[in-house]
Amino acid sequence: MTQAILEVNNLARSFGAFQVLQDVQFQVDKGDIVGLLGPNGSGKSTLLNIISGFIAPDRGTVLLDGKCISSMPTFRIVKEGLARTFQLPVMPQKMSVLEVAMAADTSMHGVMSTLVRGASIRKAERDTRERAMHLLDELLLTRVSHLPASAISGGQKKLLGIVCALMARPRLLMLDEPTAGVHPNLRQDIVRALHRLNEQGMTLVIVEHDMHFIREACNRCIVLDQGHIVASCKPLELTSNERVVQAYLGTGGASASANANANANANAETVTP
């Protein structure tokens, strides 16, 4: 029997009078690759921000391996085994790609590692460098590892964001639109890299619009529309699911607003097979 690694219960969040998430409830089983879909503005990034501790929910709980993490700060959630990447990664100006990857190793942080540079610290630094170089290689960034992280392309910054998240050795990795802005030739490599991570035991939650990517990468999908979960199904069932089609095409029900129609126009191309 599979076991839930992530449980989200009755999550709600508003910004001012705008209810962004309402009664959001789902679970992710260990070993799953779950696609999180929904039109622009449906609340996907807000959901990731809450799960990863960047913002607090108004209501509801998040459990990682049965342990409540919803009131923990982000750095503790990362240490508990949950890491995430960002939709629009921002990189520091004066660090190289390799340095940024090394700085993401949470086990290296602390006053002692700064003050005491003994043999064990130097060995830990060597290990961190080796692991960072290995992950940069896996995500096809070896060629640019010496460049300033702020100077690489938007797609490469996405890949570096994945490397940084992996440096924390997460059991659950959540990715916010990992292929948006990435050259099409690289997408297949990203799918392969994510499958390799999954084969090594990592559970993945991926926010993504690209249906081809979803079909190739994911074994289950959750669809958000205007802050509500409207579907939980297999990728191949998406296009025959009425609630999903309504969410993207903005016809009927809660999706009939002008806003939803604008979202549908922006997304229809990516969700229609």
Ligand code: ADP
């Ligand atoms: P998605 O990732 O699905 O495109 P988001 O979670 O980014 O959607 O945003 C959902 C809605 O919440 C959008 O209408 C957005 O403008 C709004 N929103 C997100 N973050 C904030 C914030 N910090 N303050 C006010 N509104 C926000």
Ligand code: MG
């Ligand atoms: Mg988003």
